[in-house]
Amino acid sequence: MTALLTLHAVTGAIAILFGRRLGRRAVYVAGLGPLVTFAWLIAEFGTILDREPITESVRWVPRLGLDFDLRADGFGALMLLLVAGIGVLVFVYSNAYFPPNKEGLGRLIGLVGLFAGSMVGLVLADNLLILYGFWELTTITSFLLIGNDHTDARARAAALQALLVTGAGGLAMLAGLLIVGHEAETFSLSGLIADPPAPSTALTVGLALVLVGAFSKSAQWPFHGWLPGAMVAPTPVSAYLHSATMVKAGVYLIARLAPAFAGPVGWWRPAVVTIGLTTMVVGGLRALRQTDLKLLLAFGTVSQLGMMVAVFGLGTADAVAAGSVLLLGHAAFKAAAFMVVGALDHAHGTRDLRRLPRPERGQRPVALIGAIAAASMAGVPFALGFVAKEYDLEALQHSPWAPGLVTAAAVVGSALTAAYSLRFFWGSIGRMATESPDPAVAARRSPPGLVVPGLVLTAATFVAGVVPDVLDRLVSASAASLRPTVGSVHLDVFHGFNLTLVLSLVALGGGALIFALRRPLEPVLALGGELPVTAATGYAAALRALNRTADRVTGVVQNGSLPIYLGVIVLTAAIVPGTLLLSGAWNDGDGAIVDSWSQAAIAALILGAAAAATALHRRFTAALFLGVVGYAMAGLFVVRGAPDLAVTQVGIETLTTVLFVLVLRRLPDRFEQRTAAPMRVLRIGVAVVVGLTVFGLALATGAEDPATTVSDTFIERAYPDGHGRNVVNVILVDFRGFDTLGEITVLAAAAIGAVALARAGRRPGGVRDSAAPPPVPLDRITVLEVSTKVVFIALSTAAIYLLLAGHNQPGGGFAGGIVAGAAVALRYISGGIESVRRLSRSKPWTPLGVGLITAAGAAIVPLLFGGSVLESGVHTLDVPVLGEVKLTSALAFDTGVFLVVIGLAMMVFESFGDDPPARSRDTAGGTR
């Protein structure tokens, strides 16, 4: 079965890709899929009809319940017969229908092939999620087929409508399937039906969502609007997709689920049967007013699908059998009827019943097909449609829910069906022509390719209508696979003079009467189009409302002011956990207001500096106070026993201050103050809320005992596993080395971004703008220069020491790199950017890249020796002077970190240290 699906996919793809070269031969290529499937089905028919389903399973993601399970049972075989059988006929028909040189024939035919494959997958899938996948594939192929004539705006709109309606339904169905699968604890379709979960609220919601998907796909009221629109597709496509196969997907799913859920879930029958019968009547009324034969058939399809949903929705034993017969009967007569319309269109260039002429001699076969198809549609005895209608009315009479009402509604619907069937037949043989045929269009005889497939279908309709026994085995197997308690079914044409026969005759007679009295009844029939919410207006209104709502929401929520966006985000982030905190445990620390007086003094310093940084309106001063906060933080780190942090913080703060100085020297001294007072109050309000929440959060986290297990493990294992005594460094370069690798990558990215932004617009290669004034050299002071060199060397040595010693004592790659960066800053201050550039011949991004590669290499190398990523190794060297030196692989990693941080510092000077081409006065004046 997997092979069949693959065949469809491959042949469809070939037809699409090589369509131009293949020409009409594309039909043979893509038709191979349905043909082989049909042959396979015939070969396996005996096995399946003996009620032994053929299964196939490819394991995919078993843990998610997602396996590629395929299962061909009786009902599956029945659907497959329609999909493959009618598929073959449609391909034969297409071969004659399309002109050989038709543009894009390969694509069209290939898509039909792909669609056929999706449909085969849909009816074979035994996993709900796989079924959903094929379901959506049919939606997409259908969208492409409806919109095949992409130069026609009408086709595009119809395709979009079909996609939106069935796609939205499909999404609802996915949610529903997930809920149902969760409730059933299985995603196997057969498993779900064999052992349905007990009714619950979740199951109700899930099933309702699944039904929405099924209704939208099978064009049930109020989602039916897309199906008539889909008639812009070429007629063979309409015959296949929009009458015989795809629209039956929803019916298929309802048929599968109904026996399991119709009984236990109380609302199922009222809801499903009501929707089905409403659709039947609405579709019938609309069909009676159409003059385009194709549209007439489309609304007829809507009506018939309603009947199928109602019958299958009952889920009773006689309903599943009756539904199976209806499915077969409808597919046969509706595909044939569409083929008749296609042949008429081909012959006369119109399908409007007001213009179609009476058939000439050579066109009699087409008229005959139309007659038999219409008779079967109407339910005239000795056609399969009659047999189906008998069993359906029988099943509806025994409905466990409101049998009288549903039977009456079905009889009304059947009468309407009979009426529009007559209208179809009458119109197709030119009896309703009001205009004389256009003499300019010479009638063409229909070639055999347009007639034979219809003849095959009508022959089947007639034979099965006279001797329905031929379908006994198929219908029995189908019914039994849906509802295992069903015994073998025997089909008969004549059941004696009973109520059902009377009802059938009433429907036929009523239909004839309606058709005969169509002129006086016109105002009544017009009601069908005047229902309060017709599908077309409903769809348009929904689409408009959606767009309007989206615009309005965007207009309100996104007014364009970034501070407001940020305010909303920050406030949400504060209020949501804040309210949770209010109900949580509170803790007043360990009772102490302050841990020590030194700490209190530092805290007061930070407080004052932060306040100053916030309130001051001078850029420079505010930045300097931020620096004060940072340096004071380093003091706190020392007090709290974190010397690594203190060293790093001091280095970083130095670099940050230099950075601010470099950038802010270009910007105006003061901030422009343009904020209105209410805005300021709002900002302060948000700020206070955030501050309070964080305050509460800090208190609450303090309330928990610090998570000691991880920390204790790290402390214990730092030396034995990480070969280092400095636990912080071991965590960084060993235990959590992968995180660090990610972090230095972020550093590198930020540094590259900063350089790119700062140097954007400058001339490549660092060529100076000759027009710009030469940089003003700082006054050279020998003492400064010499002392700088001395300090630089000292700092560099310290940096390298920190790097090497960092594994066992405070220090490490980050701290070392930052100190080295500070040394670079010193060079810059004394000698400008040229002095920094003279440090090495390499560009500043070289250490950045080398560092990143070193660290990544240290992470990967252990893999080569069969270890895991970042596994640390140790090698002890006996160096003559220094004694025993331990070399750990972590050191290589740390060196990478060290280089990245140095690179970062150098990049910063490269970005901003250069005297920029100052904004020339006139352009600056121009923008002000």
Added chain:
Amino acid sequence: MSLAIVGLIGVLFAAGTYLLLQRTITRIIIGLGLIGNGTNLLLMATGGRPGATPVAGGGSEVTDPVPQALVLTAIVIGFAITSFLLALAWRNWTLDGNDEVEDDISDRRIARAERDTEADGAGASDERGDGA
């Protein structure tokens, strides 16, 4: 954890948020810096009581090393972010002569379009009403 530190964290966040909501990029950067410092302090505070330097084989009562490792990288990344944002401010200055965050023009356009269609819709329905 002492109340003074907890209060300090709250103040740093409040001041940082206030600055974050400004339009001047420089102030936003300073605000981010304050929030970053507050976060580092918060991380440290979750480590429990202060103690000796976490060096294996050292004292018995050591500070929790995990928050320290987190803060260490946070400090460096904070610097990288600051430099990136300063580059943004710089670029904005060279292009526009200011370092203000402007309103998102495309968002404003949508809001305006929405108002327009609303006005049109009202007008259209009026016309229909007249026709009937």
